[in-house]
Amino acid sequence: MxxxxxxxxxxxxxxxxxxxxxxxxxxxxxxxxxxxxxxxPPIGSPAAEAMARYAIEREKKEYRENIERAQEVARLSAELQKAFEQRHGLFPDDLRKLERIEKLARRIRSEAGGSDGDDEGSDLPKSLEQAVRRLANVAKDLSERVEKTPRQVISASVIEKSNELIELVRLIRRLS
Structure with missing residues (x-):
């Protein structure tokens, strides 16, 4: 018991x-x-002010990182376009760049307030050459939009361009 x-x-x-x-x-x-x-801590206390400053600095850092991601997407897309024009095809290192571009575009979309469910079908090119060229143009446009968008704003245009970029990467993989 x-x-x-x-x-x-x-x-x-x-x-x-x-x-x-x-x-x-x-x-x-x-x-x-x-x-x-x-x-x-109570509002106006040194601890609350320190926490607020830290949050602002963290947001600024995340914003700078997002701009760097967009710039990397533009750079990789331009390299991919140049390599395609020289070799008239895509090689394994180009496919790795495509993977990196897609990963960065997903992260940019997420930071802009978008998600996987936001994909919309767009008018996709019919040939690999057109798709690679459009990828470079969309990536450049995305980079410019990310740089112009304030960090506190949820940008529908950034989400839209990120989605288009992701669709183009998928198309290029299918066509190559």
Missing amino acids: GYGLAVLGLLLVLSGAPAPAQTRAQTQESNDAAEQELRL
Whole structure:
């Protein structure tokens, strides 16, 4: 019988239920203490100001990183177009660039407030050459739009261009 009580006590402890000896007031005190730890500092306090400055700096850093992603997409797309014009085809290193472009475009779209469900069918080129050329143009346009868009703005045009870029990457993979 002592074994059964021990198991019951262990189950109560593991289930998180308060032990019978613990009063409602003690439980409320522990909940209040936990909430106290999670509370933000009062507005205007040095701690609140430091937290706000940190949040602003983090947002600025993320914005700069997004601009760098867009610039990398434009650079890689231009390199891909140049390589295609010289070799009249795509090689394994070009396909790796395509993967990188798609990954960066997805990240840019996400940072702009878009998601995977935002893909819209667009008028896609019929040939590989046209697709590669359009990829470079869309990437350049995307880079310019990201740079012009303020960091606090959700940009439908950036999301749209990112989606178009992703569709073009998929098309180029199919055509190559």
